Amino acid sequence: MSANTVATSFFDDQEPGTSGLRKKVRIFQQPHYLENFVQSVFDSIGDFSGQTLVVGGDGRYYNRHAIQIILKMAAANGFGRVLVGQGGILSTPAASHIIRKYKAFGGLILSASHNPAGPDEDFGIKYNIGNGGPAPEQVTGAIFACSKEISEYKILKADDVPLDKITSAQLGGMQVEVINPVADYAALMQSLFDFDAIRELLTSGFTIAFDAMHAVTGPYAMHIIEEMLGAPDGTVKNGVPKEDFGGGHPDPNLTYAHELVDILYADNAPDFGAASDGDGDRNMILGRRFFVTPSDSLAILAANANCAPGYQGGLAGIARSMPTSAAADRVAEAMGLECYETPTGWKFFGNLMDAGKVTLCGEESFGTGSNHVREKDGLWAVLFWLNILAVRKVSVENVVREHWRKFGRNYYSRHDYEGIDTGAAEAVLQQVRDQFPKLPGQTLAGRVVKHCDDFTYTDPVDGSVSCNQGVRVLFEDGSRIILRLSGTGTSGATIRIYLESYEADTLQHDMDAQDALAGMIAAANKISRLHELTGRDCPTVIT
Ligand code: G1P
Ligand code: ZN
DSSP states (O other): EEEEEEEEOSSSOOOOOOOOOEHHHHTTTTTTTTHHHHHHHHHHSOOOTTOOOEEEOOOOTHHHHHHHHHHHHHHHHOOOOOEEEEEEEEHHHHHHHHHHHHHHSSEEEOOTTOOOOOSEEEEEEEETTTTSSSHHHHHHHHHHHHTOOEEEEEEEOOOOOHHHHHHHEETTTTTEEETTTTTTHHHHHHHHOOOHHHHHHHHHOOEEEEEESTTTTTHHIIIIIITTOOOTEEEEEEESOOOTTTGGOOOSSTTTTTTHHHHSSTTOOOOOEEEEEEEEEEEEETTTTTTOHHHHHHHHHHHGGGGGGEEETTOSSEEEETTOOOOOHHHHHHHHEEEEOOOOTTTHHHHHHHHTTEEEETTTTTTEETTTSSOOOOHOOOOHHHHHHHHOOOOOHHHHHHHHHOEEEEEEEEEEEEEEOHHHHHHHHHHHHTTTTTTTTTTETTEEEEEEOOEEEOTTTTOOEOOOEEEEEEEEEEEOEEEEEOOOHHHHEEEEEEEEEOOGGGGGTOHHHHHHHHHHHHHHHHTTTHHHHHHOOOEEEOE
16 A cells, blocks of 8 residues: 555636535546545645544445545545544534544535435535534635645555444554444434433324435434334334435425425324435424424524523523524524524534534524534434423424414525526626615515615624625515525526515414515515516525
8 A cells, every 4th residue: 555646637616615515426526526625625724644534424426435535535644543434424413523522633524415416416525624513714715725726636545445334444554443423423412302201202192204315314313213212113204325315305395305295284194294404414394284494493492492401501692694584583682692693604603602602503594503513403403393392292383383472473485596597696686786775765565675785794703704695685674685696506506585574463473474475575576687687487496
């Protein structure tokens, strides 16, 4: 075995997006493409000689191949040890926990989250730092800069490391430990939630369905929900991870998780339903014929945090991404807590958690989490809900309705227009920006516009400033229209329009969100001239 230095030339498209580098598999399969990016990471993160790296992914196509390359490159670059999940599997939250628990220098997580998988679909890689969270912008910026100058990379000439058995192997001077991907994570969940109370609930007639969507949460959910918590066999649907996610689109929302939605809206529906995404960091919560919006879910977890042993000591604060509804702000205010508003993407929460400023955080995009790791965590949210239901002994719908009665309802929806020409998408946002000077004071959808801007975030911990994080039209009554472009897509542009209006009157809490927001939707389409500029007359996905 010897280390080999391989000459390469740079690629100009290796800029990490909202959550790492995501491209079509075919792009990653170009000679040197993955190697260049991995070497750019290693060249940007400081002195790791002799240290530990965590490696694992969501099991999608190319995962195993990429892991072998990473192991050989980590050995050639001087890591002392790599912890890799058995079969190459680690959910994103489990990887975050393992980085923290074993005090690793960092980790490489292989996933394109909820994007479809397979030879013609997507692959992704991201670097997480020693706190277990996604690399902050200074690091991703340095990686991108390196990727534009790279001329060689280091890789060990060696046989592939067998990944299917829990074992350890020597690779050059580096130790490879193949670890159980579930055990540490399951123990962490057990330390946070009242497993006895949840087991009692699940074995006394309360019925649930969990859809792992053929992605990474299958083994985690089967072990925790069926084996540890005693739910009947078959509670976890689609629990075997597949390289192509069974041809599906493992994004837990009403559109893509329709198999679960059909079960929860059927006549004999279970009491509770949940799904997670490709890499296990997202969650969707359903009651019997009832959908909980992710924004409400964050607010409800915060308001009921004292049901879960891990949070009974109180919350330090709450954080939500800017487009997420302000439902959590109302809970924070009532509880006397600070509520932080960050740009989209989990990386902004890490600093707040490390500084002890927040305990819970969430995004409207089906992401909720806490300071137990530095990623959002799908199964954690499911267990938190089950813990609340086990303690309160009321239905999901009643928990939510009672919450609205107390705090009011933030009607909320996101409309996505996928696969738009990049120039047209930019033009839509610019169209709204051009009206910033004249919109304030105008009435749209019966509401008066108070203020418009491009959202800028100044990190309260390190003072770093992130500009252009979304176009905002803010109304006097707290309603909002927000537009931004996705940073995770792999073809064309995706315009996201976020719509929110607040309703205090309990008698008005029974409307369908699309109906309640109809005026706001029409106003958003009008001020952005979206239909004219893109040629689209309806969204691809509504959540
Ligand atoms: C999307 C979501 C965002 C989430 C990210 C990673 O990013 O909107 O909230 O953090 O995926 O899961 P976007 O495509 O909007 O940039
Ligand atoms: Zn994900």
